[in-house]
Amino acid sequence: MAKKAIGEGIWAAYKPKGPTSYDILRQIKKATGIKKVGHAGTLDPLARGILVVGVGRAATRQLGEVVKKEKEYAAKIKLGQSSSTDDAEGTKTEFKIINQPSCQEVDRAVSKFIGRTWQSPPIFSAVKIRGQEAYKRARRGEKVVMSKRRVEIKKIKIISYHWPYLKLQVITGPGVYIRSLARDIGRTLKVGGYLADLERTRVGQFTKKSARKF
Numbered sequence: 356m357a358k359k360a361i362g363e364g365i366w367a368a369y370k371p372k373g374p375t376s377y378d379i380l381r382q383i384k385k386a387t388g389i390k391k392v393g394h395a396g397t398l399d400p401l402a403r404g405i406l407v408v409g410v411g412r413a414a415t416r417q418l419g420e421v422v423k424k425e426k427e428y429a430a431k432i433k434l435g436q437s438s439s440t441d442d443a444e445g446t447k448t449e450f451k452i453i454n455q456p457s458c459q460e461v462d463r464a465v466s467k468f469i470g471r472t473w474q475s476p477p478i479f480s481a482v483k484i485r486g487q488e489a490y491k492r493a494r495r496g497e498k499v500v501m502s503k504r505r506v507e508i509k510k511i512k513i514i515s516y517h518w519p520y521l522k523l524q525v526i527t528g529p530g531v532y533i534r535s536l537a538r539d540i541g542r543t544l545k546v547g548g549y550l551a552d553l554e555r556t557r558v559g560q561f562t563k564k565s566a567r568k569f
Contacts (some may be wrong), residue, residue, distance in 0.1 A: 362387065362410065363387075363389065363410045363411030363413070363414055364409075364410060364411065364414050365407065365408070365409050365410075365414045365417060365418070365421065366407075366408060366410075366561075366565075366567065367405050367406070367407055367408075367558070367561035367562070367565055367566040367567070368383070368394075368405075368406045368407075368408050368566060368567050368568075368569055369403070369404065369405065369406070369563060369566035369567065369568045369569065370398050370402075370403055370404060370405075370406045370569065371403050371568075371569065372400070372401060372402065372403045373400060374400065374569075375400050376394055376397045376398050376406055379394070379406055379408070379569055380392050380393070380394060380408065382569055383408060383410060387410055389410055389411055391410075391411055391412045391415055392408060392409065392410050392411075392415070393408065393409045393415040393418050394406050394407060394408045394409070394418070395407040395408075395409070395418040395419075395421035395422045395424075395558070396421075396422055396426070396555075396558065397481055398555060399442065399534075399553070400444075401442055401443055401444055401552075401553070402553040402554070402555065403553070403554050403555075404428075404553070404554040404555030404556060404563070405555045405556065405557060405558045405561055405562070405563065405566055406555075407421050407558050407559075407561050409421075421558065421559060422529055423528075423529045424529070424558055424559030424560075425509065425526060425527070425528065425557075425558075425559060426526070426527050426528075426529075426531070426555060426557065426558050426559075427524070427525070427526050427527075427555070427556045427557035427558075428523075428524070428525045428526075428527070428533050428553060428554065428555050428556065429514075429522070429523075429524060429553070429554045429556055430522070430523045430524075430525055430533050430536070430537065430550060430552070430553050431520060431521070431522050431523075431550070431551045431552035431553070432520070432521040432522075432523065432537040432540060432541070432548050432549070432550060432551060433519050433520055433548065433549055433551040434456070434518065434519045434520070434521060434541055434544065434546050434547065434548045435449070435450055435452055435518075435519040435546055435547060435548075436448060436449055436450060436519075436547050436548070436549060437450070437538065437541060437547035437548065437549060438538075438549035439478075439479075440477065440478075440479040440534075440549075441477045441479070441532075441534035441535060441537060441538045441549050441550060442477075442534050442537075442549055442550045442551075442553075443549065443550070443551050443552075445479070445549070447549075448547065449547075450546050450547040452546055455518045455519075455546075456518075456544045456546060458516055460544065461513065461516050461521060461544065462513065464540055464543040464544050465511050465513060465523070465540060466511070467543060468508050468511060468536060468539065468540065469508055469509075469510065469511055470507065470508065471505060471506075471507050472505075472506060472507070472508060473503040473504070473505060473506075474503060474504060474505075474506045474531065474532065474535050474536070474539070475501045475502070475503045475504075475535060476489070476501050476504070476532050476535060477489075477501070477532055477534045477535055477538070478499045478501060479494075480501075480532065480534075482501065484499065484501075489501065504530065506527070506528060506529075506530050506531045507527065507528035507531070508525065508526075508527050508528075508531060508536070509526045509527060509528065510524070510525070510526040511523055511524070511525050511526075512524040512525075520551065521540070521548075533550055533553055534549070534550045534553075536550075537549055537550040538550075
């Protein structure tokens with residue numbers, strides 16, 4: 356990517372599935388020659404979508420406000436199993452399913468998470484416990500207990516449900532983990548569940564249409 360293609364300011368990058376959010380920042384630093392680069396809201400390696408980046412000192416100082424913006428996701432949940440990481444990367448535990456949840460049961464379960472709710476972040480997350488990221492402690496085999504925190508899920512729309520997959524459109528306030536939502540929906544249905552695929556389609560006014568691809 357040529358240096359003149361991007362410059363200082365706040366703009367949206369489209370992160371593909373695979374690289375980490377920091378991998379994208381390294382590419383931007385290399386492309387621009389600007390060392391002061393940051394992002395608002397990490398995307399897991401298995402997720403793709405909008406990553407809002409700030410290039411330059413003035414832009415990075417504004418990222419704290421961007422983090423607070425409304426976010427929109429397209430999520431695919433696999434029911435019938437749980438995962439140690441709450442996504443497709445972890446060790447799976449199979450549930451013995453006698454009766455698959457009906458559409459009405461799924462609808463009732465999903466609706467419980469709309470509004471202000473308590474949520475425990477995934478154990479494998481960047482949330483810090485006593486000054487260190489939870490995922491680093493978990494990888495060392497430490498017992499990690501995540502405190503619940505108050506978050507807001509503004510809207511959940513069921514796009515499709517064909518056992519074992521449930522596809523949702525989710526609009527959230529800041530701090531929501533879609534991996535946790537997938538896990539908690541599975542628990543509510545008593546069949547287990549984990550996040551099989553995730554795309555962040557919007558952060559505030561930043562959308563896929565305006566995002567730069569990497």
